[in-house]
Amino acid sequence: MSTNSVAIIGGGPAGLMAAEVARAAGADVQLYDRLASAGRKFLIAGKGGLNLTHSEHFDAFIARYGARRDEVGRWLATFGADAVRDWARGLGVETFVGTSGRVFPVDLKAAPLLRGWVRRLRASGVGFHMQHRWLGWNADGALRFSSPGAEREMFADAVVLALGGGSWPVLGSDAGWLPMLRERGVDIAPLQPANCGFDVGWSAHFASRHAGHPVKPVVIEWRAADGRVVRQQGEFVITAGGVEGSLIYALSAELRDAITAHGSVAVHLDLAPGRDAQRLANDLARPRGSRSLTEHWRRHAGIEGVKAGLLYEKLSRDDLQDPVRVAATLKALPLTLLRARPIDEAISSAGGVRFEGLDAQLMLKKLPGVFCAGEMIDWEAPTGGYLLTACLASGRIAGHAAAAWGDRAKTGCGSESNKAL
Ligand SMILES: Cc1cc2nc3c(=O)[nH]c(=O)nc-3n(C[C@H](O)[C@H](O)[C@H](O)COP(=O)(O)OP(=O)(O)OC[C@H]3O[C@@H](n4cnc5c(N)ncnc54)[C@H](O)[C@@H]3O)c2cc1C
16 A cells, blocks of 8 residues: 555546545545636536547547557556446446447436545545645745645645646636646647637628537538548537537547648538439429529428528529539538637647656656646547546556655655655
């Protein structure tokens, strides 16, 4: 059993999991968070149905982490989707696999899971220090916090930083840690929006009529820089200035990078997947009589609402009368994505502490005794439960190692303790 002290800074899923395993290893664990309660982003994640993990095969699962599939795959080899489901069950929350393969708690909510988790952590002896904003280290290597009415300093044998990325800062993760680590030589990739929407620049008329409406089913097709043609079906939502939602998020990393490289990215929408252009043109060429164009499209092509609105947005008055032109546009409506929405609106962020600056136990090579976990590390993944799974898995690795680090340092195996920073 460990007898050391571990400070966990950040009470999101990564930090809470680090606290759980460090405490289970016997360490004295104190958890600090700048907000008044832990897990605020986790709670919000439960609003539209908490997608805890995904049921797909391990190889497909780790492929979701793109360039970081090997590194994140190593975390998930120790704590993957089944382990997440077992862990939730241990907190009295059963899960189910949805039709898309995504895994949710049976009541879809995050609150019961979070409540039970924090209760269990407190009962196990983890100390919670809310409204403690970490400010860095003092000259002696003590951790500095601002708390209501006072600045506090404390030492710990090991520290786990689980401070989150840069999205939705109102939920705690405001990336205030970036300069603190940078000035200590930690290599950090710039934070960027991930699982984000994009600006398109709708006309005021289209935006006022259709913002908030889902487009489904729809296929997005675009040609990546390496010549690959990406074609994916799903659904997205029209926003006041552009597009967001699951299909956009799934492609957002590549689209974002393409915009960075080329200034904008051109995609095509197939608004009538499963129907060919010729048949659509034939159907639309039937006599219209006295019916309006919109009614004609609805009857003969099943196109209505926001999809009809997109045709009006893109085609001239003359083209709207041409069945061949309308059919071709329904099958390949051009859309130019101008820019990603700002990071504070994104579901998650890319960038963060680079893997090259971390050892296999997620300890910062530049700061012995200081470990990182969760979204603050430089990986990204689409929505689908991949974010939470990797946060939890990395929290376990960092928490275990932090508990063991104090012992290593005390017995002289470690090179330096956190006090010597
Ligand atoms: C709307 C929304 C829906 C989502 N839905 C899902 C979903 O269904 N499935 C999924 O897998 N993922 C989802 N996510 C993403 C997921 O919630 C995050 O990836 C995850 O919460 C990140 O965990 P983390 O512990 O790394 O960081 P966070 O959860 O961001 O926690 C970081 C903590 O650090 C604290 N902190 C930051 N700086 C300081 C400081 N200086 N001092 C002290 N404390 C500090 C913050 O207050 C915060 O509590 C969603 C995100 C959003 C915004």
